[in-house]
Amino acid sequence: MPIQNPRTQDYYYAETTTIAVSQGAPKDPTTGIPIYPTVSLINNDGLYPTPPPIGQPTGLDQNAVQPQFLSKAYRVNLDPLSIVATGSNVITVTCPAPHGLSNNDQIAVEGLTNNAADGFYSVTVTTATQFTYQTNTAIPAGNLLQGTTLLVTALVGLPYGYTQIPQTGV
16 A cells, blocks of 8 residues: 655754753653653754754763764864853864864863863864853853863764754753
8 A cells, every 4th residue: 555645854954953852851850751852953054044042062971972973083182272161152272283173173171170161172273273152141250270180182973964063951
């Protein structure tokens, strides 16, 4: 028996309009089962004009960054010379040697003096030895680098149609 009005699943719409927030989900008072709210997304082309989610991505752990994908190595320590907050949501990283990153490459950073600048980010390359990344809140101006800072290259799965890591959570 043939299927009447068969239609292909709209995977693009399904992957770019909402995500489920897993942290802090309220629980049903009767059953105790978490009720995961959804957050509307906007892709990089602005096809779904909704506010972008804010906060650090949930569920990403810097210790779980894969070391290699195909022939490209990840979890490469960038050994920054300085990491400076400008007083806005832009963080500037300067390396002592060429970093080898391109626009929208991804980094994982932890151990900064202000934890609000820690996390996984897509970068914007400004020079061969300098790049910036954008946090969701303004970080007070100053040097964020300390002895325990770890900044490595990363590869995070992205929703279909995105070139940057959407910042989700709280």
